[in-house]
Amino acid sequence: MAFYPSGDFVIKSEAxxxxxxxxIWQDEIIASYKKNLVVANLIKKMNFxxxxxxxxxxxxxxxxxxxAKTVExxxxxxxxxxxxxxxxxxxxxxxxxxxxxxxxVQSLSSLRRFYTDDAGYALATQIDTDLxxxxxxxxxxxxxxxxxxxxxxxxxxxxxxxASNNESAITDAGLRKVIQTLxxxxxxxxxxxxxxxxxxxxxxxxxxxxTEQAFVGNGDSIRNGQIGDVYGVKVYVSTNCPTTSGSGExxxxxxxxxxxxxxxxxxxVRVQTQYKQEYLATLLTADTLYGVxxxxxxxxxxxxxPK
Numbered sequence: 001m002a003f004y005p006s007g008d009f010v011i012k013s014e015a016x017x018x019x020x021x022x023x024i025w026q027d028e029i030i031a032s033y034k035k036n037l038v039v040a041n042l043i044k045k046m047n048f049x050x051x052x053x054x055x056x057x058x059x060x061x062x063x064x065x066x067x068a069k070t071v072e073x074x075x076x077x078x079x080x081x082x083x084x085x086x087x088x089x090x091x092x093x094x095x096x097x098x099x100x101x102x103x104x105v106q107s108l109s110s111l112r113r114f115y116t117d118d119a120g121y122a123l124a125t126q127i128d129t130d131l132x133x134x135x136x137x138x139x140x141x142x143x144x145x146x147x148x149x150x151x152x153x154x155x156x157x158x159x160x161x162x163a164s165n166n167e168s169a170i171t172d173a174g175l176r177k178v179i180q181t182l183x184x185x186x187x188x189x190x191x192x193x194x195x196x197x198x199x200x201x202x203x204x205x206x207x208x209x210x211t212e213q214a215f216v217g218n219g220d221s222i223r224n225g226q227i228g229d230v231y232g233v234k235v236y237v238s239t240n241c242p243t244t245s246g247s248g249e250x251x252x253x254x255x256x257x258x259x260x261x262x263x264x265x266x267x268x269v270r271v272q273t274q275y276k277q278e279y280l281a282t283l284l285t286a287d288t289l290y291g292v293x294x295x296x297x298x299x300x301x302x303x304x305x306p307k
Contacts, residue, residue, distance in 0.1 A: 170204060
């Protein structure tokens with residue numbers, strides 16, 4: 001008699017034919033990884049796979065201005081302004097399991113499903129967490145867990161102060177003010193997203209503006225990953241939303257445009273296996289190498305809300 005993760009008890013009279021096939025594991029891990037990404041699917045992404053180097057520099061030209069043209073005079077030449085923004089590719093994460101021969105031969109396919117789902121979820125969670133933490137630099141923020149440039153959910157303008165317990169729940173007025181902050185910075189309206197923790201979803205489902213049909217879109221919106229939209233901004237839920245530091249911890253939601261930051265993938269999810277004779281087991285490792293960085297500081301706003 002054997003016990004399996006699915007909770008089923010079965011009597012094994014012969015080896016399970018599912019087997020340990022590396023390609024199957026790789027396909028399933030990558031599928032799980034893509035399924036569990038939230039912020040990575042909403043932010044600018046750069047494919048750097050197969051290329052050398054440990055950083056990428058993006059040009060950040062300054063905006064120009066229109067000049068009046070007078071008759072029989074030359075056009076006004078504008079000097080190039082702006083700087084380069086360097087994003088380091090310095091994040092390398094892995095997920096490893098040692099799968100004993102006994103488990104490989106006797107286990108149900110549910111064991112493989114658990115490991116592949118778990119590996120994909122773990123790597124996706126790490127990337128989304130790094131991307132969400134990167135928003136702490138927005139609006140001139142310090143980039144620390146203090147989130148010193150986040151605003152309160154209640155009014156969308158009062159500065160959050162770490163450990164002061166001044167965070168407040170999201171309101172309709174607060175959302176409109178955050179949207180105005182992006183508007184005032186000439187942030188494009190198309191593609192904006194709001195990522196909130198589960199506690200904020202509970203609050204927003206009580207806002208008439210959010211639950212009205214005109215703002216949610218269609219009847220299925222509240223039942224899928226994207227729970228709806230408000231004032232043209234798509235709303236997503238993520239358990240990875242940051243928690244601020246200090247005794248008065250708060251959760252942080254983020255409204256942003258895809259051009260705020262970038263995810264650079266130098267090594268997509270790679271799956272490798274190696275037989276370890278000394279353990280009579282197979283070592284399975286999934287890993288990824290990437291970098292995250294800020295491109296347009298004013299294209300995102302952190303929103304501090306109660307835990």
